[in-house]
Amino acid sequence: xxxxxKKLPVGxxxxxxxMSLAMVGPILSVIIWxxxxxxxxxxxxxxxxxxxxxxxxxxxxxxxxxxLTSLALTSVATTMAALICWPAAYAFARLQFPxxxxxxxxxxxxxxxxxxxxxxxxxxxxxxxxxxxxxxxxVVVQMLSAVLFMIWIPTAAxxxxxxxxxxxxxxxxxxxxxxxxxxxxxxxxxxxxxxxxLAFVSILFEVDSALLIGAPQIxxxxxxxxxxxAQVIVQEAAVLCVMIWVPCFALLLLTRxxxxxxxxxxxxxx
Amino acid sequence: xxxxxxxxxxxxxGKEKALMQGIDLTIMDGEFVVILGPSGCGKSTLxxxxxxxxxxxxGTISIAGQVVNDLEPRERGCAMVFQNYxxxxxMTVAENIGYALRVARVAKAERMARVAMVAGSVGLTEFLDRxxxxxxxxxxxRVAMARAIVRxxxxxxxxxxxxxxxxxxxxxxxxxxxxxxxxxxxxxVFVTHDQQEGMTLADRLVVMNKGTIxxxxxxxxxxxxxxxxxxxGFIGSPAMNFLPGEIQGGAVILENGIxxxxxxxxxxxxxxxxVGLRPERLSLTGPGRGQISARVDFVEExxxxxLAHVLVEDIAxxxxxxxxxxxxxxxxxxxxxxxxVVQLFDGTTGKxxxxxxxxxxxxxxxx
Ligand SMILES: Nc1ncnc2c1ncn2[C@@H]1O[C@H](COP(=O)(O)OP(=O)(O)OP(=O)(O)O)[C@@H](O)[C@H]1O
Ligand SMILES: [Mg+2]
Numbered sequence: 001x002x003x004x005x006k007k008l009p010v011g012x013x014x015x016x017x018x019m020s021l022a023m024v025g026p027i028l029s030v031i032i033w034x035x036x037x038x039x040x041x042x043x044x045x046x047x048x049x050x051x052x053x054x055x056x057x058x059x060x061x062x063x064x065x066x067x068l069t070s071l072a073l074t075s076v077a078t079t080m081a082a083l084i085c086w087p088a089a090y091a092f093a094r095l096q097f098p099x100x101x102x103x104x105x106x107x108x109x110x111x112x113x114x115x116x117x118x119x120x121x122x123x124x125x126x127x128x129x130x131x132x133x134x135x136x137x138x139v140v141v142q143m144l145s146a147v148l149f150m151i152w153i154p155t156a157a158x159x160x161x162x163x164x165x166x167x168x169x170x171x172x173x174x175x176x177x178x179x180x181x182x183x184x185x186x187x188x189x190x191x192x193x194x195x196x197x198l199a200f201v202s203i204l205f206e207v208d209s210a211l212l213i214g215a216p217q218i219x220x221x222x223x224x225x226x227x228x229x230a231q232v233i234v235q236e237a238a239v240l241c242v243m244i245w246v247p248c249f250a251l252l253l254l255t256r257x258x259x260x261x262x263x264x265x266x267x268x269x270x
Numbered sequence: 271x272x273x274x275x276x277x278x279x280x281x282x283x284g285k286e287k288a289l290m291q292g293i294d295l296t297i298m299d300g301e302f303v304v305i306l307g308p309s310g311c312g313k314s315t316l317x318x319x320x321x322x323x324x325x326x327x328x329g330t331i332s333i334a335g336q337v338v339n340d341l342e343p344r345e346r347g348c349a350m351v352f353q354n355y356x357x358x359x360x361m362t363v364a365e366n367i368g369y370a371l372r373v374a375r376v377a378k379a380e381r382m383a384r385v386a387m388v389a390g391s392v393g394l395t396e397f398l399d400r401x402x403x404x405x406x407x408x409x410x411x412r413v414a415m416a417r418a419i420v421r422x423x424x425x426x427x428x429x430x431x432x433x434x435x436x437x438x439x440x441x442x443x444x445x446x447x448x449x450x451x452x453x454x455x456x457x458x459v460f461v462t463h464d465q466q467e468g469m470t471l472a473d474r475l476v477v478m479n480k481g482t483i484x485x486x487x488x489x490x491x492x493x494x495x496x497x498x499x500x501x502x503g504f505i506g507s508p509a510m511n512f513l514p515g516e517i518q519g520g521a522v523i524l525e526n527g528i529x530x531x532x533x534x535x536x537x538x539x540x541x542x543x544x545v546g547l548r549p550e551r552l553s554l555t556g557p558g559r560g561q562i563s564a565r566v567d568f569v570e571e572x573x574x575x576x577l578a579h580v581l582v583e584d585i586a587x588x589x590x591x592x593x594x595x596x597x598x599x600x601x602x603x604x605x606x607x608x609x610x611v612v613q614l615f616d617g618t619t620g621k622x623x624x625x626x627x628x629x630x631x632x633x634x635x636x637x
Binding site: 162164165167168169170171172173174175178183186187 | 321322323342343344348349350352353354356358359360369370373374417421
């Protein structure tokens with residue numbers, strides 16, 4: 001006899017639907033707006049579709065340039081943060097040194113301070129150093145906003161790797177560097193990737209640093225978005241939104257390929 | 271080949287009280303030594319100091335005549351098998367086994383051949399392409415063994431490698447480990463808190479207690495002539511009976527006034543002692559016979575034998591009896607105690623007291 005079919009979890013499905021609607025709904029409306037030429041009130045869908053606003057936006061130098069600037073800034077800032085934070089995270093996970101907990105906690109504390117206030121005081125320092133309005137000035141500040149993701153997630157990931165695995169490596173004849181590269185890194189990779197993507201996306205959308213440190217010479221994508229949404233043409237903002245959203249989404253999908261859900265969970269210390 | 275010499279080694283973690291003070295132990299080339307002791311006594315620490323995963327605080331460790339205190343683990347030529355196996359989850363069984371060879375830059379063809387051979391010898395051939403996550407506990411254990419064997423190390427170090435297996439598998443792997451040792455003959459140090467595992471595997475047993483070595487000897491020696499109440503109580507199952515008493519006029523007067531005659535006690539009058547009696551060396555006889563009389567409290571059926579718990583007035587003694595006597599709680603019985611089975615330990619220090627009976631027995635076994 002066949003086993004009794006499992007009852008459908010009606011309540012669960014309802015919650016799932018409601019949640020997806022709440023999350024996907026706004027994104028969907030932005031996407032529709034990006035491809036709408038005419039869309040007026042009582043119509044449920046645009047009356048005229050087209051790529052008109054894409055042509056307009058892509059035709060403007062003032063649009064392309066901030067996008068390229070943003071991508072360059074974000075890549076450099078995220079990568080540099082990774083190079084500094086990941087080894088630090090390893091040290092936090094494996095080494096015992098006085099003040100370790102305090103140090104680790106200070107990263108949260110730094111993030112609890114309103115960013116804007118923090119950046120204002122940094123801007124004052126940078127003014128004296130002639131870093132205001134420069135690419136590297138913005139990079140340095142943006143790295144700060146990545147620190148939380150880049151320290152906490154990797155620290156949890158490194159800590160979840162049993163020390164015995166590394167010890168077995170030493171015992172089997174490998175050097176410290178070799179053990180790190182062949183044993184530790186592959187296992188932490190999903191979490192490291194997760195931290196990289198999260199930091200990348202959060203830096204990409206971060207407004208304050210460019211506003212306070214970069215302006216007026218450095219215009220980033222979020223700044224452009226801000227200026228656009230102050231105007232009235234909804235489509236222009238929507239097009240830009242989609243333009244930013246697509247690469248981020250692609251990046252997330254890409255990391256998913258070599259990142260099991262277990263890896264992500266591990267990344268968050270589960 | 272590889273003799274391990276541990277010379278006045280001490281160890282303390284940070285500012286805490288020293289865990290070990292002046293441990294001395296020499297493990298001969300090709301010997302299988304088991305370090306036995308309760309949880310937390312420092313067995314793993316000692317093993318890890320030999321492997322180089324933990325620094326010694328004082329003293330020296332030498333392997334094959336070379337002091338290894340300052341050598342990295344990889345320079346010591348020890349292969350360790352970890353309690354939780356420490357297999358690499360992202361590598362296949364073949365890659366796990368071949369890891370040491372890869373690190374040593376052994377050419378791929380040779381590496382594969384050696385991995386295949388070792389895998390064959392531990393029955394892993396059909397699992398070479400799997401990841402450790404897809405193996406059973408016993409199979410993982412074999413991978414851990416194979417990973418150590420493939421290097422052909424001078425020294426094997428085992429840290430409770432069988433404690434995660436079920437009872438049947440544990441016995442089976444125990445035999446395999448001993449067979450592998452007999453075949454390869456590398457010096458082996460095996461840590462366990464399971465006395466039966468220790469007794470069956472060891473050429474020589476090292477019994478540890480709170481960071482010190484209580485006794486070193488062959489399993490038989492340790493069973494027959496334990497150096498202290500600690501060793502006597504730790505080794506043997508069911509556990510040894512201890513009866514406190516005092517030596518008077520060539521006999522031991524137990525706490526409840528009962529007199530237990532023991533030959534060869536001259537000159538020891540007034541010494542407070544613990545009398546040690548192994549349950550399997552005692553036997554029950556009819557009431558009024560034997561050295562002391564007792565009353566049956568309850569009986570445990572063990573299948574092959576029975577463990578009778580009897581009361582000598584208020585002192586409880588267990589007796590292992592092979593013959594299926596009809597005994598029931600409340601029965602009056604006698605306990606037959608041959609003089610040579612009585613072991614005496616100093617009442618205050620717990621150290622063994624040699625009696626003439628033992629000396630006589632020694633001579634007997636030697637001749
Ligand atoms: N890294 C460490 N820092 C401080 N104390 C430690 C450290 N490692 C071990 N100890 C202490 O040293 C003692 C001995 O530990 P060890 O692991 O050698 O015990 P063990 O005999 O192997 O016990 P078990 O049978 O439970 O494995 C324990 O009391 C433990 O708390
Ligand atoms: Mg241990």
